[in-house]
Amino acid sequence: MKKLLLLGVFLVSGCAGFGGNMKTVDCEAKVKIHTWGGKQVEPVHVNAMRSDRFGREFVRVQNRPGYAIFYGRWQPKETFSDYTCKS
DSSP states (O other): OOOHHHHHHHHTTTTTTTTTEEEEEEEEEEEEEETTTEEEEEEEEEEEEEEETOOOEEEEEESSSSOOOOOOOOOEEGGOOEEEOOO
């Protein structure tokens, strides 16, 4: 019974905790901010990218001084535009 329970937990988690799908990058991106009655564009620095088992892509953003403040470590990739990565 214990083996069956462990197998079920492993299948449900989908190896999500092992972190093997993250890659470190050095990119710049832009995010639109809808505050103060206008649409401002703020540059942000992207440190890493990853995808989950469902194919959704996320980026890890380094906060910079300005109006763009992100809560949480990983943000959806669609939030940002104009990615420029160094090779």
